[in-house]
Amino acid sequence: SYELTQPPSVSVSPGQTAIITCSGDKLGEKYVCWYQQKPGQSPLLIMYQNRKRPSGIPERFSGSNSGNTATLTISGTQPMDEAEYYCQAWDSTIVVFGGGSKLTVL
Amino acid sequence: QITLKESGPTLVKPTQTLTLTCTFSGFSLSTSGVGVGWIRQPPGKALEWLALIYWDDDKRYSPSLQTSRLTITKDTSKNQVVLTMTHMDPVDTATYYCAHLTFNSRDYIQYFDYWGQGTLVTVSS
Numbered sequence: 001s002y003e004l005t006q007p008p009s010v011s012v013s014p015g016q017t018a019i020i021t022c023s024g025d026k027l028g029e030k031y032v033c034w035y036q037q038k039p040g041q042s043p044l045l046i047m048y049q050n051r052k053r054p055s056g057i058p059e060r061f062s063g064s065n066s067g068n069t070a071t072l073t074i075s076g077t078q079p080m081d082e083a084e085y086y087c088q089a090w091d092s093t094i095v096v097f098g099g100g101s102k103l104t105v106l
Numbered sequence: 107q108i109t110l111k112e113s114g115p116t117l118v119k120p121t122q123t124l125t126l127t128c129t130f131s132g133f134s135l136s137t138s139g140v141g142v143g144w145i146r147q148p149p150g151k152a153l154e155w156l157a158l159i160y161w162d163d164d165k166r167y168s169p170s171l172q173t174s175r176l177t178i179t180k181d182t183s184k185n186q187v188v189l190t191m192t193h194m195d196p197v198d199t200a201t202y203y204c205a206h207l208t209f210n211s212r213d214y215i216q217y218f219d220y221w222g223q224g225t226l227v228t229v230s231s
Contacts, residue, residue, distance in 0.1 A: 031214075042222065042223055043145075043153065043203070043205075043221055044221070045217060048217040048219070049215050054219060086152065086153050090216065094166065095145075095158065095166075095168075097145075097152060097153040097155060100153070
């Protein structure tokens with residue numbers, strides 16, 4: 001079965017750039033989504049089609065996908081960005097989620 | 107405005123069958139390019155996709171669950187999607203979410219863009 005691998009944790013200082021990776025076999029050939037989940041809340045779509053932001057998602061969030069790795073970049077990270085982040089892709093008709101990355105802003 | 111809400115039992119016993127209902131508004135599941143999926147999250151763990159139903163009644167299921175444990179159906183007139191999961195086990199304890207799927211058939215791009223609040227289901231005797 002297809003797997004997506006994320007680092008369990010990422011730390012960043014406020015105002016700095018956070019980079020969260022998501023790895024999978026030939027992932028660059030698939031479309032990747034990213035979801036943000038804060039404690040006690042439902043996941044929120046923050047990126048789709050690798051690099052497109054839904055309405056209302058700040059411009060500091062950006063995405064890319066090439067080779068075997070998709071990347072979520074948060075520029076000028078704010079304390080409010082502290083959350084769990086999940087990547088998601090499609091393996092043919094099957095939905096696959098990554099294991100999640102806890103972003104700590106300290 | 108698209109909203110979804112999950113409902114069902116909060117506690118089920120091992121071996122029982124779980125039935126969850128997703129009631130939604132703001133869209134129709136008979137409209138081309140629309141789907142509803144179920145995703146669960148055990149306490150403190152990652153998201154896990156379970157099933158998906160499209161506007162044309164096409165259905166997809168997670169291969170990681172035991173074959174035929176899951177059934178997803180839709181009732182377009184009631185704006186509801188129902189998920190049944192048989193042979194419940196304590197490892198199935200999780201928050202269960204339903205989510206709206208947008209599907210672009212031209213580029214085969216699809217994503218879950220609206221999520222329900224989730225419902226916690228505990229499996230225990």
